[in-house]
Amino acid sequence: xxxxxxRDSSSSEEEVMAGDLRRGPWTVEEDILLVNYxxxxxxxxxxxxxxxxxxxxxxxxxxxxxxxxxxxxxxxGSITPQEQLLILELHSRWGNRWSKIAQxxxxxxDNEIKNYWRTRVQKHAKQxxxxxxSQQFKDVMRYLWMPRLVERIQAAEAAQPAADTPLSxxxxxxxxxxxxxVDACWPAEYDVASDGQLPNTSVPEQSGTTTMSSSxxxxxxxxxxxxxxxxxxxxxxxxxxxxxxxAAAMCDTNQLxxxxxxxxxxxxxxxxxxxPLPVPAAFPELGVTDFEIGSFDVDSIWxxxxxxx
DNA sequence: AATTACGTCAACCGCAAAGGG
DNA sequence: TCCCTTTGCGGTTGACGTAAT
Numbered sequence: 001x002x003x004x005x006x007r008d009s010s011s012s013e014e015e016v017m018a019g020d021l022r023r024g025p026w027t028v029e030e031d032i033l034l035v036n037y038x039x040x041x042x043x044x045x046x047x048x049x050x051x052x053x054x055x056x057x058x059x060x061x062x063x064x065x066x067x068x069x070x071x072x073x074x075x076x077g078s079i080t081p082q083e084q085l086l087i088l089e090l091h092s093r094w095g096n097r098w099s100k101i102a103q104x105x106x107x108x109x110d111n112e113i114k115n116y117w118r119t120r121v122q123k124h125a126k127q128x129x130x131x132x133x134s135q136q137f138k139d140v141m142r143y144l145w146m147p148r149l150v151e152r153i154q155a156a157e158a159a160q161p162a163a164d165t166p167l168s169x170x171x172x173x174x175x176x177x178x179x180x181x182v183d184a185c186w187p188a189e190y191d192v193a194s195d196g197q198l199p200n201t202s203v204p205e206q207s208g209t210t211t212m213s214s215s216x217x218x219x220x221x222x223x224x225x226x227x228x229x230x231x232x233x234x235x236x237x238x239x240x241x242x243x244x245x246x247a248a249a250m251c252d253t254n255q256l257x258x259x260x261x262x263x264x265x266x267x268x269x270x271x272x273x274x275x276p277l278p279v280p281a282a283f284p285e286l287g288v289t290d291f292e293i294g295s296f297d298v299d300s301i302w303x304x305x306x307x308x309x
Numbered sequence: 310a311a312t313t314a315c316g317t318c319a320a321c322c323g324c325a326a327a328g329g330g
Numbered sequence: 331t332c333c334c335t336t337t338g339c340g341g342t343t344g345a346c347g348t349a350a351t
Contacts, residue, residue, distance in 0.1 A: 118342095
């Protein structure tokens, strides 16, 4: 791919033309065109949509922009511990089936989950000098990270009872509740005017610069909590660490955690308790036998520094 | 203050499946 | 059945921001 090259070649006007089609970062004007068109006509038939909306983009590009960035029901901010737990579990179950995994994380896109996996999880596998698909790494996840996530979730719930904010909160923020912190849910340039119209603001061209709250600092600080999907059917790690029969009928993360607590240790592994963790035999090879339950960074359960250093 | 290294994520690509004529 | 278009998916890239030196 050659985005940089294309951008460089068009730097004078920040427009990248491939034939008659634009490529590269979306401008605010394009976003507004797309949002308004979809609001009026709905989505689908992306190629004709792109033409009808007056966008010099491929249908593919429009679809991607809508699904990964403009869709009003997107959840913004960094991945919560609950979501991390689900991602780990579902990935262990389905592998790189990002879209399938995303279906169980409301408001999250496959792209986002994929990025998360690659930037966080794979990084730590690399640090451990093991393959992300290796049994060693899976053991680390199962016996160290997942239990820590559960603890974090429990601690958070104990400290602050969950407010079951509907997933439409971003939608509300965009279309109905301008008083909400915009950076927590929507790029500021899309702030809704009093007349309900999306403003035609002039902001930096590159979507990267218009990008909202992707930084960890804006994260879960919004206080919004996802409502979890009704059915996450089955829990894979039980099947590998424990008896497969105990994995049935898992419904959501909270149920998941509750079941963790209720299971007999021999079934779930003592890892799920707050007692000292039984470190699998493979861990000494990884140099993690001295693992201690330390404090995790609020925004990065995956900070291996917290674990090993 | 300048430079380098690193992390994040939006956007691209190619491929395959699905749908329709 | 074939062909073309559309849609969806997973992998990859590179711009950009920030931390480290």
